[in-house]
Amino acid sequence: MATSRTPRETAAAGTTRPRTARGGSGGRGTDGQRGTGGAHRGHPKRNVLITGVSSTVGRHLAMHLAADPRVGFVLGTAPGPRPRFLAPLDPARFLYIPTDILRPRQVRDLFHRPEFTEHGIDTVVHLAFVSHPNLRGRKVHRLNVEGTKGLLDRCMESGRVRKFVFKSSDAVYKLDPTTPVYLDENADLNHDPLADQWIQDRVAAEMICRSRMDSQGMDVVILRFASIVGRNVGGQMNAYFDGRVVFRALGYDPLLNLVHMKDVIEAIRLAIVTDTGSGIFNIAGADTATVSTFAEMNGRRCIALPDPLLEFVNRAMRRVGLTDYYYSVDRDRMRYTCLLDTTRAREILGYQPTRTIEFAEYRGLEG
Amino acid sequence: MTQEGRRIAWKLAERLLSTDDLRDVRSFAFQDMGYGYDPFGMERESAALTYVVFAFLHRHWFRVESRGIHNVPIEGPALLTPNHGGVLPIDGSMLAIDVFKRLDPPRVVRYIVDNFAAGFPFINTFLVRAGQVFGDRKNVEDLVRHGELVGLFPEGAKGTGKLFRERYRLRRFNVGFIEIALRQRVPIVPVSIVGSEEQAPMLANLAPLARLFGVPYFPVTPTFPHLGPLGLLPLPAKYHITYETPLRFYEEYPPAAADDPVIVRMLADKVQVRVQEMLDEARAQRESVFDVGSFGPGSPGGNGHGNLTHPA
Incomplete structure (x- = not known):
C-alpha cells in the first residue's frame, strides 16, 4: 500500500481527535466491506471527487491523480461541458460530470448519481473558489461561501464521504508589524472588514469548514498554500511577476515564499491519502527570497516607489492593461514578511517541498 | 540586494575591513536558503557592511572593553540578557559587535528589536538584513x-526610556524569556553594559509629545531636541561589557515550570539581581566615564580588565 505510516504520523493522527474505527471505504463495487477489519496498513484506495476541475490546479490534480495508481477513481466537476484538456484521461479512471455549485439541486443530484455510489467516492477536494480581486459581488460570494457550505452539508448527509479537503491560501492571515516571521496555523486571521472580498470569502469559508471539523465520520482538512507560481495559475504573485517592470514599496523588501505546482499537487495528494484527522496545514514551497530577488531571477526590473505613488502607478498600469496585479490587496504583503511555519505539514502529512521554480522555464512558458 | 549590489558590497568590505575581519564576515555560520538569505532574512553582504560601520564605532568611538567572553556558548542556542539604556538602542549593536569580534569562531547575535521599528521603511529592511x-x-x-x-x-x-538620574537602575524584567528558557532548555548569559547611559543622558521625557508622535518616549538630552536630529548622535562614553557564567534554570526546573507564574517571576528577578550586581561592580571599577586617554589610534580598546584586544 502506498501509505506506509510512520509511528509518529499515527500518533499525531491519534492525538488530533478520537476517531471512529475506519474500514474500507466501500471499494469499487460497494461490497460493503466497511468495518473494523483492515483499517490500518492503509485503507483501500481513495476515490476522489474534485470540484472546480476546470481550474489550473484542478486540471493538474485530475491528470495527476488519474495517473497515480495509489489513488482510485477520480470524479471531476465544473459548470459547463467537459473542458477539452480532460479528454485524454482514461475513462476507466476519470469521469467528468458537469455541476454548478451555485445550483443546490445539481449538487444534490451529483451525490445521488449512480457513478458516485458505484465508484465509492469517499474523498472530496474542494477547489471551486473564485479568488480574483476583479471578480466580486453576490454571485461570487454565493459560490465561495454558500457553495462551500452546501457542499459540506451534502458530504455529511451522504454518509459516504470520509474526508473533505479545502484548498485555501496564506492570504487569510493578518499581516502587520507585530506578526512573526513564521506564521503557524494558529496565527491571527485577516478579519478586516475592508479586506478584499475574496479574502473575506476565504476566511468565511474556512470558518465554515472549521465548524465541521469535529463532525463524526468525516475529516475536514484545510490546506493553506503560499503563493503558487506557474503558468495560468492566476493569483496575485503570478500577476505581479508577469509585468515587464515590477514595482515594490520603497524601503521594504519582505521575504516571500513561492510554491511550485508539482508541490501543490503532491500536498493535496498527501492530504487525500494520509490518515491525518481534521486539521489545518500550511504548505510552503522550496523557494524563499525577497520580492526584489525573485524579480531579478525572473529577469524583471524592480523599481521601488513610495506607497501613495505606487498605488497610483499600479492603478494606471491596470487601466491600460499592462498588469493584472492589484497592489491595494497586497499592501501589507509588500511590506511585512509572511512566511509559513510548515512544521505540521512536515510532521503529520510528511510533506516536503522538492521543486524549486525554474524561472527561465517559467518565463519561456508564459508567451 | 541584487547580484550587482552584492558584488559592490564585497568590494567595499574588502577595502574597509582588516584581513581578519574580512575572513570572519566571509565565514561566519550562515544558513543560506538558496538565494542568499537566511530563514529570518539576514543577508551576509548586508551584515558585512553593517559590521564595517558598527565595528568602527565599537573600536574608535565607544572603545568597547569586555571580559568573560568565554561565557558565551560557541554553539547551540543561548539568550544574552543585558541591561538597556541610552535613548537609542546602540548598546545592543555594541554587544553584537563585541561578541562577533571576540568570540572564536564568530557568532551573530540575533537581536530582538521592538516591533515598533518594523513599521518604518528602510529601518525595517536594514534591521532584518543585518540579522535582527x-x-x-x-x-x-x-x-x-x-x-x-x-x-x-x-x-x-x-x-531606554528611563531618566539619567535613574541610570543603571534596572527596570523590572519581563518574564517571557524565562518561559522560553525553561520550555526549550536554553542557557541564559547575564550581560552588563556600562557606558550606554552616558552616551545620551535623558534629562526629561516629554510623554505628551511621545503620544503625539506614537513613539515609546520623547527624550530631552543635553543635545536633543534643540540641535535637531544631530543631537541624537551619542556621546563617546567608554563602554564596558561583562559576560557572566550562563544560568541553566532548566537543570533545576522542569519545562512545565514555565506555566507557573510564581516560579517564572522569581527566576526573572534572579536574573535581574545578577545583572544589577554586575552593573554595580563594573561601575565601581570604572575610573572615568569618557576615559579621554583611550582615544586615538595608539590604544585601541583600552586596558585594565585583561580583555582580548582587537586583532590588528
Whole structure:
C-alpha cells in the first residue's frame, strides 16, 4: 500500500481527535466491506471527487491523480461541458460530470448519481473558489461561501464521504508589524472588514469548514498554500511577476515564499491519502527570497516607489492593461514578511517541498 | 540586494575591513536558503557592511572593553540578557559587535528589536538584513529552535526610556524569556553594559509629545531636541561589557515550570539581581566615564580588565 505510516504520523493522527474505527471505504463495487477489519496498513484506495476541475490546479490534480495508481477513481466537476484538456484521461479512471455549485439541486443530484455510489467516492477536494480581486459581488460570494457550505452539508448527509479537503491560501492571515516571521496555523486571521472580498470569502469559508471539523465520520482538512507560481495559475504573485517592470514599496523588501505546482499537487495528494484527522496545514514551497530577488531571477526590473505613488502607478498600469496585479490587496504583503511555519505539514502529512521554480522555464512558458 | 549590489558590497568590505575581519564576515555560520538569505532574512553582504560601520564605532568611538567572553556558548542556542539604556538602542549593536569580534569562531547575535521599528521603511529592511528580528514570542522560539544566539533586553523599551538620574537602575524584567528558557532548555548569559547611559543622558521625557508622535518616549538630552536630529548622535562614553557564567534554570526546573507564574517571576528577578550586581561592580571599577586617554589610534580598546584586544 502506498501509505506506509510512520509511528509518529499515527500518533499525531491519534492525538488530533478520537476517531471512529475506519474500514474500507466501500471499494469499487460497494461490497460493503466497511468495518473494523483492515483499517490500518492503509485503507483501500481513495476515490476522489474534485470540484472546480476546470481550474489550473484542478486540471493538474485530475491528470495527476488519474495517473497515480495509489489513488482510485477520480470524479471531476465544473459548470459547463467537459473542458477539452480532460479528454485524454482514461475513462476507466476519470469521469467528468458537469455541476454548478451555485445550483443546490445539481449538487444534490451529483451525490445521488449512480457513478458516485458505484465508484465509492469517499474523498472530496474542494477547489471551486473564485479568488480574483476583479471578480466580486453576490454571485461570487454565493459560490465561495454558500457553495462551500452546501457542499459540506451534502458530504455529511451522504454518509459516504470520509474526508473533505479545502484548498485555501496564506492570504487569510493578518499581516502587520507585530506578526512573526513564521506564521503557524494558529496565527491571527485577516478579519478586516475592508479586506478584499475574496479574502473575506476565504476566511468565511474556512470558518465554515472549521465548524465541521469535529463532525463524526468525516475529516475536514484545510490546506493553506503560499503563493503558487506557474503558468495560468492566476493569483496575485503570478500577476505581479508577469509585468515587464515590477514595482515594490520603497524601503521594504519582505521575504516571500513561492510554491511550485508539482508541490501543490503532491500536498493535496498527501492530504487525500494520509490518515491525518481534521486539521489545518500550511504548505510552503522550496523557494524563499525577497520580492526584489525573485524579480531579478525572473529577469524583471524592480523599481521601488513610495506607497501613495505606487498605488497610483499600479492603478494606471491596470487601466491600460499592462498588469493584472492589484497592489491595494497586497499592501501589507509588500511590506511585512509572511512566511509559513510548515512544521505540521512536515510532521503529520510528511510533506516536503522538492521543486524549486525554474524561472527561465517559467518565463519561456508564459508567451 | 541584487547580484550587482552584492558584488559592490564585497568590494567595499574588502577595502574597509582588516584581513581578519574580512575572513570572519566571509565565514561566519550562515544558513543560506538558496538565494542568499537566511530563514529570518539576514543577508551576509548586508551584515558585512553593517559590521564595517558598527565595528568602527565599537573600536574608535565607544572603545568597547569586555571580559568573560568565554561565557558565551560557541554553539547551540543561548539568550544574552543585558541591561538597556541610552535613548537609542546602540548598546545592543555594541554587544553584537563585541561578541562577533571576540568570540572564536564568530557568532551573530540575533537581536530582538521592538516591533515598533518594523513599521518604518528602510529601518525595517536594514534591521532584518543585518540579522535582527522583530520582537514576537514566536520569533524568539523559532530562533532558539534554529540554535541561534539570541540577544534580548528583558527590560524592554522601559529600559531606554528611563531618566539619567535613574541610570543603571534596572527596570523590572519581563518574564517571557524565562518561559522560553525553561520550555526549550536554553542557557541564559547575564550581560552588563556600562557606558550606554552616558552616551545620551535623558534629562526629561516629554510623554505628551511621545503620544503625539506614537513613539515609546520623547527624550530631552543635553543635545536633543534643540540641535535637531544631530543631537541624537551619542556621546563617546567608554563602554564596558561583562559576560557572566550562563544560568541553566532548566537543570533545576522542569519545562512545565514555565506555566507557573510564581516560579517564572522569581527566576526573572534572579536574573535581574545578577545583572544589577554586575552593573554595580563594573561601575565601581570604572575610573572615568569618557576615559579621554583611550582615544586615538595608539590604544585601541583600552586596558585594565585583561580583555582580548582587537586583532590588528
